[in-house]
Amino acid sequence: MIPREILKKIRQIELRTNRIVTETLAGQYHSVFKGQGMNFDEVREYQPGDDVRAIDWNVTARMNHPFIKKFVEERELTLMLVVDVSGSGLFGSRGQSKRELAAEIASVLAFSAIRNNDKVGLILFSDEVEKFIPPRKGRSHVLRVIREVLFFEPKKRGTDLVNALEFMARVTAHRAITVVVSDFISADASVTLPKMTQTRLRMLNRKHDVVAVQITDKHELELPALGRLTLEDAETGEILEVNTGSASSRNAFALRQQKQIADLAKQFRSSGIDSIQLRTNEAYGATLGKFFETREKRRLRG
Numbered sequence: 001m002i003p004r005e006i007l008k009k010i011r012q013i014e015l016r017t018n019r020i021v022t023e024t025l026a027g028q029y030h031s032v033f034k035g036q037g038m039n040f041d042e043v044r045e046y047q048p049g050d051d052v053r054a055i056d057w058n059v060t061a062r063m064n065h066p067f068i069k070k071f072v073e074e075r076e077l078t079l080m081l082v083v084d085v086s087g088s089g090l091f092g093s094r095g096q097s098k099r100e101l102a103a104e105i106a107s108v109l110a111f112s113a114i115r116n117n118d119k120v121g122l123i124l125f126s127d128e129v130e131k132f133i134p135p136r137k138g139r140s141h142v143l144r145v146i147r148e149v150l151f152f153e154p155k156k157r158g159t160d161l162v163n164a165l166e167f168m169a170r171v172t173a174h175r176a177i178t179v180v181v182s183d184f185i186s187a188d189a190s191v192t193l194p195k196m197t198q199t200r201l202r203m204l205n206r207k208h209d210v211v212a213v214q215i216t217d218k219h220e221l222e223l224p225a226l227g228r229l230t231l232e233d234a235e236t237g238e239i240l241e242v243n244t245g246s247a248s249s250r251n252a253f254a255l256r257q258q259k260q261i262a263d264l265a266k267q268f269r270s271s272g273i274d275s276i277q278l279r280t281n282e283a284y285g286a287t288l289g290k291f292f293e294t295r296e297k298r299r300l301r302g
Contacts, residue, residue, distance in 0.1 A: 025112055081181065122149070
């Protein structure tokens with residue numbers, strides 16, 4: 001039996017994200033993430049203007065008349081959500097943790113998918129794969145996905161994205177939309193991709209359509225002026241003392257973090273991966289809408 005407060009939280013997310021799906025992303029999901037292949041539909045007689053490369057020579061030989069193979073776009077897609085549930089996801093300075101925002105993003109994408117009659121699957125990872133939910137359709141399945149992203153209690157606190165990506169490659173035989181939701185903070189607290197992680201992402205993107213969603217909090221990018229602070233690393237347990245009273249130190253920290261965020265975006269681009277940057281203190285609907293719009297325009301040009 002699921003506790004009432006959990007059901008209430010999930011229902012709130014469903015209502016909020018369904019509104020975004022309807023008002024902001026309506027119709028864009030399918031045009032942005034079209035079928036990844038063509039399925040054979042039927043054989044029909046050749047008509048003037050048809051592509052001669054589509055002629056079915058076996059049928060043509062039997063019938064003594066040209067016939068062509070007709071294909072239709074593959075309609076059913078699979079959306080795989082690969083979500084970071086490491087310790088750093090619990091951080092949030094403005095009433096919403098990174099984990100809660102991850103659940104909302106997962107909800108938006110999952111409800112967009114089932115409106116398109118697509119399947120949705122889930123991989124939760126820390127420094128190991130914590131949970132795998134195979135792709136399925138339907139609202140009740142999506143609600144389960146939201147619940148797991150929001151309330152699952154991982155065994156570990158660290159982050160190993162390479163392990164999660166290798167698992168994804170093993171369990172997903174057919175091409176899928178693969179959305180990796182993480183803060184992409186590595187073990188040394190830097191916001192960049194280690195070489196092995198970048199290589200694995202590039203390899204996965206050759207078969208699947210990989211999109212990276214980076215979620216960060218305002219105070220991971222700029223320090224508040226609160227004097228000396230004692231902080232604990234959520235993943236390693238390491239205790240750090242930081243002096244936030246110095247304006248020059250705060251500015252240096254902010255510049256360093258901005259550079260790392262820019263470098264991370266550059267790493268994604270060089271790997272051929274689209275990325276979205278979201279903040280826990282900012283509305284995400286417009287950012288998602290702009291991402292969909294930009295990707296659709298690029299697809300039409302291509």
